[in-house]
Amino acid sequence: MDTGELTDLEQDALAEIANMGVSRAASNLRQMVGEQVFLSVPSVKIVTREAASRLVERENVTKLVAVQQSFEGPFAGRALLIFPEAQSLELVRSIVGDQHSLEDVIDLEQEALAETGNIILNGCLATIANVLHRTMRMSLPSIVRGDGASLFEVQGTASGGQFVLFLFIDFNIKKRDIHGFIALLMDLPSIAALKTIVNDFISAIERQPSGHVG
Secondary structure: OOOOOOOHHHHHHHHHHHHHHHHHHHHHHHHHHOOOEEEOOOEEEEEEHHHHHHHHOHHHOOOEEEEEEEEEOOOOEEEEEEEEHHHHHHHHHHHHOOOOOHHHHHHHHHHHHHHHHHHHHHHHHHHHHHHOOOOOEEOOOEEEEEOHHHHOOOOOOOOOOOEEEEEEEEEEEHHHOEEEEEEEEEOHHHHHHHHHHHHHHHHHHHHOOOOOOO
16 A cells, blocks of 8 residues: 655654744743743654654653644544643643642633644644745644553544555653643655645755745
8 A cells, every 4th residue: 555655855844844833832831831832853754643643652651631623624533632631730830839728720721731732733734834935724632541542543534544645753841841742743645745735845845046945
């Protein structure tokens, strides 16, 4: 089966574009928590959903919580902000402030997580769309809990649903010992559409005298 493998140039370009999006997302998160946020270099792979689920179950942590938003436009998919469920209350506390009691933090958890995901994922996707000169529409955020497999299960009967474009960035709020991931999931038809747009982007840069990718 053609899994729409990316060329090295496509992979480099996507990683660079994703880096811009995630830098914006990290800046938003930094403002929310008032602390330094560290990011890994984005990894872009076309993998099976099973492989994607294993990637986010780091150190065999299978109880995960994610904020997810669907996006539509010239390509479509789901964006997820994922972290271990055990750290969700600490993340909320870092956002709402240490002065709140545990009961308050628990009451605020769903709303605060959804708002956090909305700001971070929107910042990331909006930047990627702007760089590619495209427009994206995003759904309202929803909270999902479960292991990696349940986070990445196929919704509907998507064509090429076994394989996904997995754009993966690790983030860490060091003082709080909070780490998580931003992941974008797309099926094969959307990957094909994205490849076309990315190649247009690469061609436009290569036509510039000093342009380069990677």
